[in-house]
Every structure is written in structure tokens, then in C-alpha cells.
Amino acid sequence: MDWTDRHCRMFHRQITRHTWLYTEMVTTGAIIHGDKARHLNFNEQEHPVALQLGGSEPDDLAQSAKLGEQWGYDEINLNCGCPSERVQRGAFGACLMAEPSLVADCVKAMRDAVSIDVTVKHRIGIDEIDSYDFVRDFVGIVAQAGCKTFIVHARNAVLKGLSPKENREIPPLRYEWAYQLKKDFPELEIIINGGIKELSEIDEHLQHLDGVMLGRQAYHHPYLMAAFDARYYGDTATPRTRAEIIHAMLPYIDSQLAAGGPRLNTMTRHMLGLVAGLPGARIFRQRLSDSKELASGKSDLLLRALDSVLSEVI
Numbered sequence: 001m002d003w004t005d006r007h008c009r010m011f012h013r014q015i016t017r018h019t020w021l022y023t024e025m026v027t028t029g030a031i032i033h034g035d036k037a038r039h040l041n042f043n044e045q046e047h048p049v050a051l052q053l054g055g056s057e058p059d060d061l062a063q064s065a066k067l068g069e070q071w072g073y074d075e076i077n078l079n080c081g082c083p084s085e086r087v088q089r090g091a092f093g094a095c096l097m098a099e100p101s102l103v104a105d106c107v108k109a110m111r112d113a114v115s116i117d118v119t120v121k122h123r124i125g126i127d128e129i130d131s132y133d134f135v136r137d138f139v140g141i142v143a144q145a146g147c148k149t150f151i152v153h154a155r156n157a158v159l160k161g162l163s164p165k166e167n168r169e170i171p172p173l174r175y176e177w178a179y180q181l182k183k184d185f186p187e188l189e190i191i192i193n194g195g196i197k198e199l200s201e202i203d204e205h206l207q208h209l210d211g212v213m214l215g216r217q218a219y220h221h222p223y224l225m226a227a228f229d230a231r232y233y234g235d236t237a238t239p240r241t242r243a244e245i246i247h248a249m250l251p252y253i254d255s256q257l258a259a260g261g262p263r264l265n266t267m268t269r270h271m272l273g274l275v276a277g278l279p280g281a282r283i284f285r286q287r288l289s290d291s292k293e294l295a296s297g298k299s300d301l302l303l304r305a306l307d308s309v310l311s312e313v314i
Helices: 006-015 028-033 036-040 059-070 085-089 093-098 101-112 132-143 174-185 199-205 216-220 224-234 242-258 266-271 279-290 291-297 301-313
Strands: 048-052 075-080 117-126 151-155 189-193 211-213
Touching: 006 132, 006 151, 028 036, 028 048, 028 059, 036 059, 048 059, 059 075, 059 211, 059 224, 075 093, 075 101, 075 211, 085 291, 093 101, 093 132, 093 151, 101 117, 101 132, 117 291, 132 151, 132 174, 151 174, 174 189, 199 224, 216 224, 242 266, 242 301, 266 279, 266 301, 279 291, 279 301, 291 301
Parallel strands: 048 075, 075 117, 117 151, 151 189, 189 211
Antiparallel strands: none
């Protein structure tokens, strides 16, 4: 949440043509009772793109899923993995894992409402539960409602006592449990998530599972995705360079600014990690974070930031 908005996804789409992109979690209440366009609008270039929903009422989820399909999304994903207290107060997210029958009802309601895929993202357990049987039974019950794709964040979610950040770092990773799910449910698509940072790690997981989801690593080191199209989708096109990616973003940013849309920083903040690890990366980040430069509202700030990297590399 607050990270992979549509500007971020538009940026990521300039790096990889085929990788599936997911929205930040949007609650059913925000969609049904709030500004629908604000929460659902996206850019046609983002396809394939999935709408991730947060909620626990089957009827509300069905209504939100239907709106998502009408808006043009390619998949509806139910979040059963977020551990934040704000989400818990709404009785959804990771705490839903304690109620697999309710999740199954939610999935069935959404599947009855839409023709696109309905998928579930979840953890391997909650709090002190330390049993593979728990996640196996969860997947088995939800699969009976027609869900065919499960995205497994291979850690427990600790609902009390750990922050969302700590929940991404402290509970141990158990990739082998995701592997076992694929063995127990070979007919299902099992995708793994959590702590994956290198191409070699992705390659290893794909020896056992159907897919890999990246979260923070894709955000902080987005150019890792430049290898995805050729490596995993068989695309023979030459990946864009970092400079080409920035130039590809300029028309989009200019069009948003001209339409009186978001501030420049709202879009450029997602690009800070593009040159991570290169000489001049610190200067690049500083320039893109300069309040005076950002206040000008001119996209050529990106070109000046890019020059700082190129001069360092040269």
C-alpha cells in the first residue's frame, strides 16, 4: 500500500513488457463508497494488471470485483496476507486465514460475479501457528470454491506485536512449505513471494513452482526486471537501457502534469532506485528529491538527474 500506485506501475511497465503487475490493496469500502475512478483508474499500457482487493464481506467483494472487471483489470486478487493493525480492525488481510470457509465464500461470490481469474495472496500461517497442516488446509478449502492460483508469502503473519515491516523480516521464511503445497495440489498454480532478491533465486524457485512474485526488491531495484522478458517470457527484444526508460516516461509525466494531475514528486519518487548500484546513484536520488527542483514541476529534472549518473559512469 502507498507504493505500487498507477504511476509506479506505468514506470515498471517501461522496464518489462510481460510481467504481471498488481495494484496496491484497495478496500471494498473505498471502491463502493468512495471515488471509484480514483481507486480504479489505470493506464492501458499497464496490462496485464491485477486489482488487489481487501475485504471480508462476500457481497462487497463481488460488487468490487465486478467493477474491477468493468474497469478492464485482468485479474482480481484477494489479500489474505496483510498483517497491519488497520487492516485487522477491518477484519480482513492476514486474519482471514483463520476463517478459510469465509475466504472460500468470498472467492465463490467473486467468481460468480466475474469472468476473469480470482486469485488469493496469503501467508503460511498466523501468530504462533507453526504447522504446515494449517496452510495446507487453508489452500484446500479455498481451492474447493474455485480458486486456482495461490500467491504464497512464505512467512507467518504475526498479528500482534510486530509492525508490517517487522512482519516482512522477522518470521522465518519457509519456502519448502510452498514447494510442498505444489506437491499436494499439483493442479493449482502456486506462486511464491517473500525475501527473493536475485535472478538466481527466481530461477531456483521456478524449478519447483509456477511463478515468483517480487515486492520490495522490484521497487527498490527495479532494473532487475529488465532481464525478465527474455529470461522468463521468451521475448527477443533488446531490454531498454535506464536512459531509454527515463525517456519513455517523459511523455506520460508531461501528460499527467498538463492535465493538472499529480505533483511531479508523486511520479518521480518511484524512480529513485532505477540506477541503484551505479556510480552517481546518490546524486541521482538527491536531484530527484530536491524540493526546489520538484517545485518547478518540469519533467526535465529527470534528464538532469540522468546526466549526473552518466557523467559519473563516463
